[in-house]
Amino acid sequence: MAFDLGYPTEGADDMEAAERYIKELEHDFTLVLLLEHLDESLVLLRRLMCWETRDVVCDTVPKNARNYSYKSYIPTAEEMTNLRKWKAVDYLLYDTFNRSLWRKIEAQGPDFKKELDYYRELKKNISWYCHEDLKQRSNHSIVVKASNWSPQFVVDKEYCRGIKTREWILMRDIRQKASWKEERRWGIVLPIENVRSIIKGWPTFKYKIELTNYEKGLQKETKTN
Template sequence: MRFYSLPKLLKITSTNPIKTFLENPWKYKNLSEAYFSFCNVTWDGTRNHLAFDLGYPTEGADDMEAAERYIKELEYDFKLVLLLEHLDESLVLLRRLMCWEMKDVVYDTAPKNVVNYSYESYNATPEELANLRRWKAVDYRLYDTFNRSLWRKIAGQGPDFYRELHHYRELKQNISWFCHGEQRRKPKLTLTVKTSQWSPQFVVDARYCKEMATRSWDMMKEIRQKESFKVDTRWEIVLPVINVRSIINGRPTFKYRIEQIKYVKELRRKIPKHKTFRKRRNHG
């Protein structure tokens, strides 16, 4: 709701936009659907985000038969889907399936992007949650399917899985404490993680701490950018959140940053110089 500036998109002005929306999500259907002209796709920031990111069209939100077929295809395509609420279990299982080492799945436990806002801790009523389940029926069906699948796969791993899970949680906590404590005060200090039955010995140093903290961001940058030995930032893909803000402000959407830059330059070229001067003067 906050990240995508949905209150502005939905024209909700209350102090608790989540409560206002959940009281009647259907009221905002025409406002929540945003059309991305550059790829001829309709996106809905309030509905079936998970399914949309995995390729299910926004237009199929009420077609549960089509959703069931698509989810079965996803079950066939993906051997494992990680769940954020059970991230540790998911990563331990992923490590086993991929035959990785423990150091490959350790992540930074320090909180990031912590922003306080008035409605962040709002607990929806049972009626509001029931509305949400009906509004996002495809996402709930998708989540329930892969939640059951995850626990079936974990059950097949045997009791040794939970011993590894306990070891993994202690390990990532100790590494995070080290990286944010002693290692930060003494950059040359290292931590040696001894060999266990699940992974060989490895060393945590300044480079490892940095990579652990930025791993997911670096990976996403590689995915989003045009492949090149010398990265041309003009060809970075415009993030959905930026395109949503463009729609809110009545501007077109773009796939690549270079297209957005050209549009802004053309727009500025058309603005009379005296208007530009007045705008700058008014803003100091």
């Protein structure tokens, strides 16, 4: 997780550097959403962005659920201790943004809990409509009345199509809007490429453009020397 946000793998044991980097991330990101507290995250996001409730309603039916043999495995205390040592930077990153999320929620006051309850009930009703009611009445729509947190809005077949769309389809549509050249420049560096970088004594990179720029810099140094 920390690597995905730009922290170098070679700094995994340098906790002082990790703390400095995470503080920079805290400064850069106004809010980081947590999957374990997605409802709270989305309600807070709506408030910070001054959006309407309709903008943050998500489907209650999971789309990327997978079954793995080790899903039901319960790690031992020793395994958890070893995992925390191995993933120390990731744990620090998560704990930092988890505390940050709840600080921001607490600052919203008691009204936040009321909106959260409203959002959860609304999300459940809209998901039921999109998955069940539309099967019986395909042209039927529902009107969500105005609340303390959002104006009135209509939920119809098109709205349901939006919240039911799978992530990979959304990403495909977004990428199609970007130029192929730009996408290539910001492509993700493959793990094997970072392994080669480590063998050469180079730093690791997330994006191909970073690796390309580093290689160009080395070439310039070689020509200068």
